[in-house]
Amino acid sequence: MASVTALRPGDVAPDVELPDTHGTPLRLAGLRGTPVAVVFFPFAFSGICTQELCELRDNLEDFEQAEVRLLAVSCDPMFTLRAWSEQQGFTFDLLSDFWPHGEAARAFGIFDADRGLARRGSFLIDADGIVRWSVVNPAGRAREVGAYRAALAALA
Numbered sequence: 001m002a003s004v005t006a007l008r009p010g011d012v013a014p015d016v017e018l019p020d021t022h023g024t025p026l027r028l029a030g031l032r033g034t035p036v037a038v039v040f041f042p043f044a045f046s047g048i049c050t051q052e053l054c055e056l057r058d059n060l061e062d063f064e065q066a067e068v069r070l071l072a073v074s075c076d077p078m079f080t081l082r083a084w085s086e087q088q089g090f091t092f093d094l095l096s097d098f099w100p101h102g103e104a105a106r107a108f109g110i111f112d113a114d115r116g117l118a119r120r121g122s123f124l125i126d127a128d129g130i131v132r133w134s135v136v137n138p139a140g141r142a143r144e145v146g147a148y149r150a151a152l153a154a155l156a
Contacts, residue, residue, distance in 0.1 A: 006109040006121055006136045013038075013125045014107035018073065018095035021082035026071070026095060029129065035068040035155055036125045037148070040110055040118035044076045044084035044094075048142050052120075055145050057090050062145075066152040068124070071095055075102050075117055110136055124151045 007013065013036075015029040028036070039056065041049040053072055056063075063070045070092040074081065078096040085094050097104040097118060105111035105118035112119050122143055124133040133151035137143055 006119075007123060007131050007134055009131050009133060011131045013123065013129050013131055014104075016104040016107050018097055018104055019078050020093050020095055021078055021085050023078055026093060028125075031069060032129055033127050035066070035127050037063060037068050037070050037152075038108070038123045038125065039070065039072045039143075040097075040105055040108065040121045041072060041074050042115075042117040042120065042139075044074060044080050048140065049074070050088065052142050053090060054088060056092070056148075057088065059145055059148075060092060062149055062152055063092075066156055068152060068155070069093075073097050073104055073118065075105065122148070124148075124155060126155065 013028060017025050017027040019025055041052060043049055072092060073095045075097045077098045081094040081096055102111040108121060110119040110121035120137040120143060122135050123131050126132050132155055135143060135147055
């Protein structure tokens with residue numbers, strides 16, 4: 001895998017636009033004024049990704065109390081994400097980075113071109129569009145919900 005540098009705290013978040021599960025475009029810069037958590041994951045319906053996003057679903061009140069909008073992004077097509085979201089009962093936005101394939105993941109520095117997927121990267125972006133916290137885990141290693149809680153508390 002080629003060496004990639006993920007965005008770090010202090011970096012300006014890229015202005016990406018991705019469709020949600022119904023094809024409605026969501027532009028990151030359009031959310032300025034609101035803190036946002038952008039959570040990249042490799043693939044819908046896979047074991048670790050399902051575990052991670054179900055944990056976020058089950059702890060969504062942490063994000064809501066911090067007034068942080070949660071966005072989950074993968075390179076899956078929007079129809080796949082819609083089916084998965086409906087199956088799992090996700091109430092936060094799932095965004096498709098399918099085409100141009102991995103463009104948003106590339107902008108965040110976490111696209112694995114050899115495997116065609118987004119690496120497990122999470123970014124907490126403040127209301128001004130600045131990355132305040134980030135974590136990128138290697139393949140096969142889930143992110144900890146406690147890390148999100150600590151980052152949300154630090155943002156407040």
